[in-house]
Amino acid sequence: MIQRIDLRGRRLSRRALLDILPRPDLGVDEAVHVVEPILHDVRTGGAAALRALAERLDGVRPEHLRVPKAALDTALAELDPAVRAALEEAIRRVRIVHAAQLPADHSTELAPGAVVRQRWIPVQRVGLYVPGGLAVYPSSVIMNVVAAQEAGVPGLAVASPPQKDHGGLPHPTILAACALLGVDEVYAVGGAQAIAMFAYGAVGSEPQDGEVLCDPVDVVTGPGNVYVATAKRLVRGVVGIDAEAGPTEIAVLADATADPGHVALDLISQAEHDPLAASVLVTPSAELAGAVEARLVDLASATKHTTRVAQALGGRQSAIVLVDDVAAGLEVVDAYGAEHLEIQTEDAAAVAAQVRNAGAVFVGPWSPVSLGDYMAGSNHVLPTGGSAHFASGLGVHSFLKSVQVIEYTREALAEVADGIVAVANDEDLPAHGEAVRGRFH
Template sequence: MITRIDLRGRTLSRRELLEELPRAEVDVEHAAAVVAPILADVRKRGAAELRDLAERFDGVRPVHLRVPVETIAASVGVLDPDVRAALEETIRRVRQVHGAQRPADFTVELAPGAQVRQRWVPVRRVGLYVPGGLAVYPSSVVMNVVAAQAAGVVSLAVASPPQKDQGGLPDPVVLATCALLDIDEVYAVGGAQAVAMFAYGAAGSDDVDGETLCEPVDVVTGPGNVYVAAAKRLVRGIVGIDAEAGPTEIAILADGTADATHVAADLVSQAEHDPLAAAVLVTPSVELAGAVEAKLIDRVDATQHRERVMTALRGEQSAIVLVDDLEQGLEVVNAYGAEHLEIQTVGAAALAERVTSAGAIFVGAYSPVSLGDYMAGSNHVLPTGGCAHFASGLGVHSFLRAVQVIEYDADSLAAVADKIVALADAEGLPAHGEAVRARF
């Protein structure tokens, strides 16, 4: 069902450890070669190409690429009341957490009359992508939109694939979530072509409803498959992106006190996302490893997406990793840098403080990753593929720029003029110094 990797009694360098750990092979370069012509065609042909691509990839030709505002508004009326209540509570919690994320402006007085101020400025416009392949993700609408709104972004557009059984509209729960968040610019566009539309903008067809242009954005965010990741790589530099999100990952650091049923259920919960999803258990307990393996058999047989889950658990990206002790386990999870890291051990909170690489950390038996996917208040758009070593999850910071404002008066400039000239001359750029001397 799932591979075992035994690291007990072995002293490995960082390089050797990384080679031992499981990881999905995702060929973004190959995907980039596939999507590059798509990006070029969308840039050239706009809405006409978007319709052709929807017919090709989604099996439906949307009448409206931009979903009519009245359709978005009406979607709330048919939303299941329990789902609506859950979405509204998710929105409330995510707003509360993200409202606390905005960094403070500051002013530094270096000397009388010498001042540097820094202020945080939101980007003008963002494009938020919401997948719609193996599953639909109204929760991703919340995560992307709330973070951008908390940052102060004034222009937000959402794109999600057209659904054949919805007459070419995005999933109705996705539309209803947009309505709950006061988003009325939504496009029935999926995949790499949505990224291209956001990056380059797209003119509407003259012969179909006189559609409004989709104006270019400044930042594109949101999860997606390898082709979405490749498209984001290709447009980076034209627009900002959050990350090249890959298949989801869960790592669990657990000792013999962990409940095998909880651990197995959490591994399965993430494996159901995608056949390439990674599920990794790191433990010093051989007894727990065996119990989890037994529980996985029962849970996989009973789950709705059995084949998908089984493929993910049997893949090279998933494993049970045996370690000597929790110290070695901590070294392993820090080297792995999981998107989601659960810690189910004695002293879990103290161990969590020593984790240096994880997209999000879930502490204790009652903080499963599923909580973070929906209702914790944290953001579930997180770095994958080891990117947690250097990248953060989506948040208010993803939509802000730090702008420094420099203001010196004559006396404060004169006080450092000779030093500026000395440095300019040392760099062979005398005109820099002359620009200062000219003022005196």
């Protein structure tokens, strides 16, 4: 079911590991020719283009592109009480963690009268995308919205695909989650067209839209399929984005002390997302590898989404990687840079402290990725495809910009005037120096 990669006795460079370790074919480059016309149509056609695209791609023509407030209220009123309680607890935990992320403004006095301040300012408006393909993700509503709210963003809009089974509106649980969070600007728009709407705005074309359907945003965040990722790549620069999210992935670094049942369950939990989802076990224990393989066969055949799980585990993106020891395993997982990395080893906390590249690290047998998906308080919108080497997961920082404020007195400027003139002349920019010198004549 799942391939094996044997690296025992081989200490490879990061470049060599990247060539060997499994990754899915994302097809972003191939998707460009599909996405570019969609971006153009939405930019020029507004609401009419959005309805036509929904009819063609989602199989339903929404009556309301912007979800009516009554539909949000109804969805919340009809939400299963157990689900509502769980979502409310998740919101509470995520809000506490993200409130603690807020950076403090600070001021530095370099000399008397020479002050540089750093201010953190939220962007004005954000577009938050919530996918609605193979699964329903109210948890993604929470992760996106709470981070933006705690950053202090005044304008939030959510988009999620229209559902044929729900009258052209997003899934009711998505709408209920928005209502719980106090978000009333919600759009029944999915895929690349949602990203285009956020980036360029959209003018209404029918009476219920009004003159403007959706104003442009400053930042777009949220996961999605290859077309969403491609659209985000193409509008980057028009708006800020969090990342080009690819299929979800888990890596588990485990030794002989790990429970093979736990490991197999966690690999399957990611595999059920998508046939392209990646599940990777890195271990120095051949015995654990064999036991996990056996459990995967049993558990995958019994799970609800057995076909999807089998495709993901059997795909080129999933593998069991055998290494010489935990230290070698750390080198492998750092090269891989997983979206989710579990450490199930002896002294797991000490091993986890050595990890450099991961979207989120889950320490020990009682911290499964599923915990982070819903109730840990951490954010589950994380870098994929190895981008954890340079990118962070979603947080309040995703919606903040740093502004430096410089305030010098006459005396403080005079103290550095000669240095400014010297460097300006050396750069052959004499007017820069004169802009300083001229103030003292």
